Amino acid sequence: MIMNTSKNDNYSSNCESLGKFFIPTKKDSDEFSETAKLMMKSGMIHKLSSGIYAWLPLGYKILSIVEKIISDKFEDIGFNRMCLPTLHPASLWIETGRYEVYGKEMLKIKDRNESDLVFGPTAEEACVDMVRNKIKLHDLPVKVFNIQWKFRDELRPRYGIVRCREFLMCDGYSFHETEKDALDFYDNVSEAYKEVFDELGLDVISKPAETGEIGGSKSHEFLIESEIGEDTAVVDGVEKSFMELGHIFLLGTRYSEPMNLKVTNSENKTNALVMSCYGIGVSRLVGALVEKYSVENGINWPKNIAPFKITILNMCKDSEKADKTCEKIRRKFSKTTYIVSGKKSPGEKFAVSDLIGSPIKIIIGNKQLESDSVEVRVISDKTHYIKIDEIIDFLDKVI
């Protein structure tokens, strides 16, 4: 929708389509919460049904960036990335007794043979099935994780992707010989979680929690203060609303025992493995980030999360010099530059750029162009006027 639509394009037509990126912004949205409203207005997500959202290119870009930050951290502490299916045979859930216990949030499906399937609301059973009969003593500890869509048939979805039915979750699973090994690694993961949230600029607290339906002996949840939080915690004597972003559990033998995940140890005894699981709501995390970085008319993304680090506002209608300057910058920073141009009004261009929220905004207007300059606004810095000849060097420094 926003693209280079200059008619005077005989010098740039070959490249024009390269800069296109589909961002259908909206003037307004009737979403209830500010976070969901902003995500709809900026063209990040589209609702298909109650609690079921499509991720448009802009939203998916942010989701992917967050996913990468989490994934890198998990690999840093020794997890191997893998991928479990979204659909699990009901038989696995019957083995642990959760098929009946989990409740109406679990989506049960039948395939063409009338076999019962489950769209996984979580994946402990699937993961155990993947590793059982394969792990030998010398393999331990085994640490795997995946980032996969989950479905929980919420009674009442709300706040856009913050509490939806289909959501992206990073779920890690570790298997240990002893409870002590499991506990040590549990602390490593807890530390890694804090580093991830720090990297994203989120003030997250961890707090001991109930293990609930999932079972196990120890758990911590990771919470962020939020207007639309649905958990409460007491901080400094004041009860506040929090949104849960992650939860880790020391599961013990809750799954390994009934599913017969065992190894024979050095004393020739066969014991059930000690299992832990670690979850982060990746798609919900994007909601928390939008809430955190939202400003008056849009968003101010920090550089390490921004879907586009640079937004160029081409205010000129038929200026070859302006178009060529856009193209010069886009070629150098092609994956992270978004150009707002065409015959839209200046107001609309600024409004769209506010919604995209790049930390660096370059404004190409007739006034500065007369002196071969452009205006560059850098978040948390002043406005610079830079000569076109020096723009690439300047951007290299601030990006």
Place this chain on the structure above:
RNA sequence: CGGGGCGUAGCGCAGUCUGGCAGCGCAUCUGCUUUGGGAGCAGGGGGUCAGAGGUUCAAAUCCUCUCGCCCCGACCA
């Protein structure tokens, strides 16, 4: 799952009470004007009135059923 509300053009809505040509704003397309904070004028296109059944000469409108969505509450990752 209980209570309430809504469903009419892509989006937001009026029309429903009192049956009688399918409307308005925004968006979109065309042309001209405008170009530093979501522009102006003119013209055009776009409809399974949520769905099914019923009443009637005639149904968006009345009746019955079904579905979907939203808000509150309860429940819960």
